[in-house]
Amino acid sequence: MAERKEHPKFFRSLRNYFREYCRNTSIHGFRYFGENRTYFERVWWFLVFGVTLAACVMSIREVYNKWLRSPVIVSFATKGTPIYTIPFPAVTICPTFKSVQAIYSHTNIIKKLNHNVSLTEKERKILDYMGLICDSNKAIKHSDIDYFTDDFYETLKEVNRWEFEEGSLMQYGFSPQIKGDEFPFGSCTYLDVQYNPCVLFKPVITDEGICYTFNMLDKREIFKEVSWIPKEFYNARKPSIGTWTLEGGYSDEAGLFPYPKRAMFAGATSGLTVKLFMPKNNKDHSCKQGNQGFRVSLHLPSRIPRPSQDYFRVPLDQTVMAAINPEMTATDSAVEKYSPSKRECYFPNEKKLRFFKLYTAKNCQLECQTNYTLRFCDCVNFFMPRENGTKMCGISKLGCMQKAYFSFRLGDNLRNKLGDRFQTNERAKKLLKRYKGCDCLPTCTDLTYNVVTSQSPWDVMESIKAERMNWSAEIENDDYYVSKLILFFKSSSFVTSERHELYGPTDFLANFGGLLGLFTGFSILSLMEAIYFLTVRLCCNSRAYGYWAGPEN
Structure with missing residues (x-):
């Protein structure tokens, strides 16, 4: 062993x-x-x-x-992006004069009220409608109307219908064929092609009333069928027919002249030049109490403009040159595996909106503000997207809408700290408690347009004399303010930011x-x-x- x-x-x-x-x-x-x-x-x-x-x-x-x-960082791309790969910005121009004085004068109405002169039924109706557009005035006592009908839009068109005497604008170099719905544009030039009269701009409804936009997508490509939009507004000259997307850019079939339009080169001759005019007897300082002229907002063709918040100004009798510097942010596909809260952006089809086919942060915020106003006031403002059965707020709801907008901009944290200050009734209080917030993150591929402006006085009469026009070298009258806006890309390429x-x-x-x-x-x-x-x-x-x-x- x-x-x-x-x-x-x-x-x-x-x-x-x-x-x-x-x-x-x-x-x-x-x-x-x-x-x-x-x-x-x-x-x-x-x-x-x-x-x-x-x-x-x-x-x-x-x-x-x-x-x-x-987990995601933003860095600059190693090479520049040509400007022809992105669309020329949609240009929305809003005159600060909101009505033809011969049809409706806000100043004259206030004078009548100050002298205790009774208003006609039509004057009272227009005054109530314009109360949603003009600046607030304590001297005006509006009607107690909670909700407006769709006649509101017809009235806005009526007070903005311009009529000109035959030949009165020819001395300014404008076509005698100009119509009322084409105001305030005389002629315009894009890519060195002149349009006289300027037919490139179409009317839109914004928070500044009736404005005019260039290079914006058609409403059928922006809004879903559930959205009720007045048929006269948001109509593009032609649909894009899938030639451009924000993420993919222009398709190979887009050609040299797609829609939305793009600029092939930098410089003023490859941009947009617009002549803007206004009759001198049409100034009305009581409606918009700021400087007279035009508000200009640059935005994506797929985004609804908000000219009350984002704009630069074109004064009367001035030439304004605006050099555009695009800023684009792209995102690497490897970032898609992170949650939107981590990467702080949405990829296509990750975020759905009720009223808009195309998601952008601005469209999301507008829809969110719409829903918030509806909960707060039981109606929405005239420029907000809505379903056919949703009520439009009347003039008596103006205070409620202003409170709703202020409360909306405060955000959830400040709103909870302030408590019940902005809640008008128990129903609104209960509804707002269930309000989840907006979560309107930017798109992972985003594009914005920054501008650097310069301006100088423009003596249009001396310019006309210098051009020696055929019909007359003399100026018969001087009845109009004339301004000029020149928009162009500053450089032929730009540096893109990238998320990694x-x-x-x-x-x-x-x-x-x-x-x-x-x-x-x-x-x-x-x-x-x-x-x-x-x-x-x-x-x-x-x-x-x-x-x-x-x-x-």
């Missing part, structure tokens, strides 16, 4: 096995734990290794938290491995050594020596 060999005690074997690992591992500092040194040296190395390892863990944690806070992952899989490995290597010398081979000593070497020792720890020496 073979004599059974006795093995060392377990803890002694474990100590010897650990010392063997310390002598062979590539992790810095570990070999000193396996040496038979004094306790002071062992404690000193233990403290050094502990502090180093703690610093390494804290650094890795900081890198990880940075990735959690902002802050750390991809390789970046994570490089960051974590680099920190571990810097502080401890740890590598993939170090990990394999530890796995080897915990698995393969134990099995091989058992087979070669009959004991997992191997020979005692």
Whole structure:
């Protein structure tokens, strides 16, 4: 009978096995734990290794938290983007004069009210309608009408219908064929092609009343069928027919002259030039109490303009040159795996709107404001998209709409802190408690147009004399203010911003491995050594020596 060999005690074997690992591992500092040194040296190395390892863990944690806070970064592209790959901006122009004075004069109505002169039924109706467009005036006591009918839009068109005497504008270089619905444009030039009269602009309804827009998509491409839109507004000259999308740009079939229009080159001759005019007897300072002239808003062709919030001004008898600097942000497809809240943007079809086919942050905010106003006041403002059965707020609801807009802009945090200050009734209070907010993040591919403007006085009469027009070199009268707007791209290319992952899989490995290597010398081979000593070497020792720890020496 073979004599059974006795093995060392377990803890002694474990100590010897650990010392063997310390002598062979590539992790810095570990070999000193396996040496038979004094306790002071062992404690000193233990403290050094502990502090180093703690610093390494804290650094890795900081890198990880940075990735959690902002996993997506925005950087500049390495090369420029040509301007012909993006559309020329949609240009919305709003006159500050809101009615033909011969049809309706806001100033004369206020004078009548101040002198206690009774208004006719028609004057009272127009006054109530214009109360939603003109600046608030405490001298005016409006009717107690809660809701307006669709006659509101017909009345706006009626008070904006311009009639001109035959030949009265020919001396200004404008076509005698100009019609009322084409006001306030005389002639315009785009890509060095002149249009006289200017037929490029179409009427739209905005928060500034009736405005006129160029290069905007047709309403059938912007609004869903559920949206009720007056048929006279938001009609493009022709549909885009799928030739352009914000994410994909222009298709190969778009050709040189697609819709929405694009500029092939930079410079004023490749841009848009518009002559704007206004009869001098048509100024009405009581409706819009600011400077007279025109508000101009540049926006995406797929976005609904808000000229009361985003605009620059073209004064009367001035030439304004506006150099356009586009800003575009693109997003790498690898970012799509992150949630919208992490990447702070929406990819196509991730966010659906009720009234709009095309998602943009501005369209989302307008729809959100519409829903908020509907909850707050049981109706919506005249420029907001709505279903056919939704009521349009009347003049008596103006205060409610102003409170709703102010409360809406405060946001959820401030609104909750302020409590019930803006809640008009119990029903509104209950509805607003269930309000979830907007969540109107930008689109992952976004495009905005910034402008740098310069202006100078324009003596149109002297310009006409200098041109020596055929019909007359003399100016018979001077009845109109005439302004000129020149819009063009400043440069033939621009630098695009791009969203990328802050750390991809390789970046994570490089960051974590680099920190571990810097502080401890740890590598993939170090990990394999530890796995080897915990698995393969134990099995091989058992087979070669009959004991997992191997020979005692």
